[in-house]
Amino acid sequence: MKINSQGKITLAHGSGGSATRDLIAELFSARFSNPILDRLEDSAVLARPEGGIALTTDSYVITPLVFPGGDIGKLAVCGTVNDLWMMGAKPLYLTAGFIIEEGLDFSTLEYVAESMAREAARQGVAIVTGDTKVVDKGSGSGGLYICTSGLGSRVFEGVSVEKLLGREHLRDGDAVLVSGALGNHHACILSQRLGIDNTIASDCAGLGSMVRALLQEGIRVKLMRDITRGGLATVLNEFLREDLCIQLEETAIPVDEDVAALCGLLGLDPLYMANEGKFVCVVECDDTAQALKVLRRDELGRQAAVIGTVEPRSLGEPGVFLRTSLGGMRVVDVLYGEGLPRIC
Amino acid sequence: MKINSQGKITLAHGSGGSATRDLIAELFSARFSNPILDRLEDSAVLARPEGGIALTTDSYVITPLVFPGGDIGKLAVCGTVNDLWMMGAKPLYLTAGFIIEEGLDFSTLEYVAESMAREAARQGVAIVTGDTKVVDKGSGSGGLYICTSGLGSRVFEGVSVEKLLGREHLRDGDAVLVSGALGNHHACILSQRLGIDNTIASDCAGLGSMVRALLQEGIRVKLMRDITRGGLATVLNEFLREDLCIQLEETAIPVDEDVAALCGLLGLDPLYMANEGKFVCVVECDDTAQALKVLRRDELGRQAAVIGTVEPRSLGEPGVFLRTSLGGMRVVDVLYGEGLPRIC
Numbered sequence: 247m248k249i250n251s252q253g254k255i256t257l258a259h260g261s262g263g264s265a266t267r268d269l270i271a272e273l274f275s276a277r278f279s280n281p282i283l284d285r286l287e288d289s290a291v292l293a294r295p296e297g298g299i300a301l302t303t304d305s306y307v308i309t310p311l312v313f314p315g316g317d318i319g320k321l322a323v324c325g326t327v328n329d330l331w332m333m334g335a336k337p338l339y340l341t342a343g344f345i346i347e348e349g350l351d352f353s354t355l356e357y358v359a360e361s362m363a364r365e366a367a368r369q370g371v372a373i374v375t376g377d378t379k380v381v382d383k384g385s386g387s388g389g390l391y392i393c394t395s396g397l398g399s400r401v402f403e404g405v406s407v408e409k410l411l412g413r414e415h416l417r418d419g420d421a422v423l424v425s426g427a428l429g430n431h432h433a434c435i436l437s438q439r440l441g442i443d444n445t446i447a448s449d450c451a452g453l454g455s456m457v458r459a460l461l462q463e464g465i466r467v468k469l470m471r472d473i474t475r476g477g478l479a480t481v482l483n484e485f486l487r488e489d490l491c492i493q494l495e496e497t498a499i500p501v502d503e504d505v506a507a508l509c510g511l512l513g514l515d516p517l518y519m520a521n522e523g524k525f526v527c528v529v530e531c532d533d534t535a536q537a538l539k540v541l542r543r544d545e546l547g548r549q550a551a552v553i554g555t556v557e558p559r560s561l562g563e564p565g566v567f568l569r570t571s572l573g574g575m576r577v578v579d580v581l582y583g584e585g586l587p588r589i590c
Numbered sequence: 591m592k593i594n595s596q597g598k599i600t601l602a603h604g605s606g607g608s609a610t611r612d613l614i615a616e617l618f619s620a621r622f623s624n625p626i627l628d629r630l631e632d633s634a635v636l637a638r639p640e641g642g643i644a645l646t647t648d649s650y651v652i653t654p655l656v657f658p659g660g661d662i663g664k665l666a667v668c669g670t671v672n673d674l675w676m677m678g679a680k681p682l683y684l685t686a687g688f689i690i691e692e693g694l695d696f697s698t699l700e701y702v703a704e705s706m707a708r709e710a711a712r713q714g715v716a717i718v719t720g721d722t723k724v725v726d727k728g729s730g731s732g733g734l735y736i737c738t739s740g741l742g743s744r745v746f747e748g749v750s751v752e753k754l755l756g757r758e759h760l761r762d763g764d765a766v767l768v769s770g771a772l773g774n775h776h777a778c779i780l781s782q783r784l785g786i787d788n789t790i791a792s793d794c795a796g797l798g799s800m801v802r803a804l805l806q807e808g809i810r811v812k813l814m815r816d817i818t819r820g821g822l823a824t825v826l827n828e829f830l831r832e833d834l835c836i837q838l839e840e841t842a843i844p845v846d847e848d849v850a851a852l853c854g855l856l857g858l859d860p861l862y863m864a865n866e867g868k869f870v871c872v873v874e875c876d877d878t879a880q881a882l883k884v885l886r887r888d889e890l891g892r893q894a895a896v897i898g899t900v901e902p903r904s905l906g907e908p909g910v911f912l913r914t915s916l917g918g919m920r921v922v923d924v925l926y927g928e929g930l931p932r933i934c
Contacts, residue, residue: 257927258927261819261820262819262820263824263927265926265927266820267924287676287677288646288674288676288815289644289645289673289676289679289742290644290646292642292643294639294642294643298635299635299636299638299639301633301685302633304687304721305688305689305723307723328632333631333633339645341647343647343649343737345737377647377648377649379651381651391689391735393649395645395739396633400635474606476610477606484630581607582602582605582608583600583602583609
């Protein structure tokens with residue numbers, strides 16, 4: 247590979263010339279290799295999917311690029327497949343765009359690409375096309391952005407989720423479940439940024455096995471959302487219809503001890519913290535116990551919990567309430583900003 | 591819209607809170623509105639396309655953000671639909687990811703979004719899902735990156751291009767055509783960067799009408815590529831099979847006078863310059879005249895020309911030759927970098 251003597255990415259690697267070709271061939275194609283990608287065409291030609299499809303996109307701008315529990319590459323793959331699973335679509339194909347800052351260590355890029363390839367294999371998706379740009383030094387935060395898109399099929403393994411999910415199915419009495427403890431990713435990144443010494447790792451993970459299990463068991467899932475930027479509070483407020491509200495039980499919301507400790511220290515609220523391997527779902531009341539069982543059966547769902555219920559709402563009332571551990575009620579609103587240090 | 595008093599983007603707009611929601615709703619959704627996007631789900635749920643599909647992705651990092659003939663938004667839409675058309679796929683859906691530098695003028699973002707919406711409508715594609723991130727000041731080159739992906743169908747309007755295109759169809763005697771003059775986009779951006787006063791505008795445009803016409807007229811198109819980063823020389827070298835070479839006629843390659851003048855001034859070679867509204871195609875020898883007629887019928891193809899032919903190649907020989915205006919032959923290789931000032 248014609249990298250410069252310091253093992254750094256240079257502007258030439260983004261020129262479209264042979265340096266770009268070599269970078270793509272030896273760093274990306276070598277790791278992501280599959281029959282579709284290997285054609286290196288302007289766009290990937292794919293077979294017609296089985297049923298209706300879902301399409302999603304995300305940009306990843308996180309620093310540090312590598313952190314306990316993951317890295318920007320693993321994050322990009324997991325975040326994208328999770329957005330598809332949340333719409334009941336099985337991820338089939340990913341695209342990957344890399345915006346690289348001149349001067350980025352080649353070894354870092356190799357590490358991230360390696361991690362992406364490993365995670366894509368784990369999640370059962372093929373990276374079928376991509377793009378590489380190199381920007382001037384100082385123009386890229388942390389040296390690397392990754393933009394991924396994902397295409398999934400809503401008919402898979404006998405399961406068809408066509409028209410299954412959506413706000414319109416919500417109703418009074420539905421149960422609200424989370425798949426695990428809240429705040430780990432946010433707490434991890436923040437600790438890294440602030441140099442706080444602890445063992446908190448990001449929860450960065452693909453949610454496919456839990457979602458697949460819920461759908462295959464025939465659980466009547468009304469809505470699913472991965473709990474990322476903005477946290478549970480924001481996600482739940484986005485769920486709502488004007489005629490419904492959600493009542494949460496603070497004592498039922500799982501938060502790991504070390505994360506709770508950090509929150510106490512910095513005055514953070516786990517309800518607004520980002521996760522990268524957790525989702526919240528609303529299921530038919532009668533399916534609550536079975537849904538919980540299905541989630542807890544999964545290694546990633548051991549701490550799954552029923553955290554609240556959907557209830558009627560009168561016009562103008564807030565949409566999300568929290569019954570605190572002391573028995574008081576407080577409104578859980580959407581913040582203007584994050585209300586805490588930015589991590590993405 | 592809750593923007594700050596100076597009308598600038600702030601980190602809060604990327605927080606995932608209500609500022610993000612407002613930004614997306616009032617700036618993007620309002621302009622890109624369609625029934626799929628308006629659901630604002632984690633991913634866009636789409637109908638099953640008619641035939642085989644094509645998927646592409648690109649990241650746009652150009653400065654200046656607005657230039658004669660276009661802007662980063664128009665560029666993103668055209669570049670993405672062009673990549674789909676080059677594989678014989680009619681663009682159906684786009685995704686748009688925005689990485690915005692804190693402090694970017696809100697009015698600039700409005701201008702770019704407006705331009706994207708207009709161009710998407712012109713190209714007949716819907717922007718069905720997106721993502722917005724805000725990065726610290728100084729972390730974004732020129733204040734804005736746009737990452738787009740596109741999904742297209744390879745069966746449309748009675749045309750099926752399944753298995754039609756590909757290297758394997760190339761053969762001795764095929765004709766090489768370009769859809770217009772070379773170097774305009776590159777020359778335009780360079781002039782803007784260097785403060786050179788001229789009237790050169792980018793050729794930024796969607797190539798759909800020309801490609802559609804070629805396919806509908808039944809022209810036997812072997813390969814098509816839009817001539818972007820790396821220029822014609824790079825594209826042609828990527829075309830090649832080991833058993834074939836391409837011989838170009840320098841005098842046949844269209845270059846506008848003002849672009850040629852700038853190239854003379856700066857010592858640039860149009861063969862390596864980026865375009866954003868031009869493509870090269872290789873067609874069956876017998877179809878050459880008809881293909882040229884079809885291209886020139888289109889407003890964007892008035893300067894279309896036959897610039898070379900595909901010929902046999904012995905092992906180890908270079909892949910692209912140019913017969914110069916003086917009758918000499920020179921090898922047209924792929925450069926390591928751009929060999930000229932970077933524009934993207």
